[in-house]
Amino acid sequence: MAVVKKYARSYKDPATVALPPAAFVEGRVRCITTGPVAIASGDSATSRLYLGKVPSSAIILPMSTLYHGALTGVSDFDIGVEKDGTTVSIDALADGLNLTSAGNKSVVAKLATGSIGKRLFEVLGLATDPGCEYDLVGTLKADASADGVLEAFVLYAKK
Structure with missing residues (x-):
């Protein structure tokens, strides 16, 4: 086994000239707090809920949470991204969340380790x-x- 030194994206590798991206070193945490968003019986599939705006350079933090009551029928809920009314990804952050029983879910449930x-x-x-x-x-x-x-609390870091 070899002893090695490795540098995270948030630490300047002394062998390179480039500084680490500011969001990883000096990122400031911001929070979107949606307040309660009412879902009504009869809201149909493909209905969209706009939660907030996030800069493209933001790092959405894994402790971002969606809290919900028992939303009977809503067995599939996605969290994605739009730009100027055009869908970029319908489920970039969360895919197939089951909201039929009251509870909470990760806003970034789809992201795997490494993402x-x-x-x-x-x-x-x-x-x-x-x-x-x-x-x-x-x-x-x-x-x-x-x-x-x-209700969602979306925490993100940005410079």
Whole structure:
């Protein structure tokens, strides 16, 4: 076994000239707090809930949480991204969340180890930062058959 030194993205590798991206070193935490969003019985599949705007360079933190009552019928809920009304990814952050029993879910439930901690543009598969804001959008993929409420707290780091 070899003894090695490895440097995280947040630490300057002394062998390189480049500084680490500021979001990883000096990122400031921001929070989107949606307040209660009412879901009504009869809200149909493909209904969208706009949760907030996030810069493309933001790192959405894994402690971001969606809290919800028992939303009967909503067995499939996605959290994705839009830009100027056009869907970029319907389920970039969370896919297939079951909201039929009251509880809470991770806003970034879809992100696997290795993807958590990436900037939003990287999560979307882009090589460079487009320098824009994206809308975070929740989409019902099943019809709601009872009234209920959901609320999101989306924490993200940005420079």
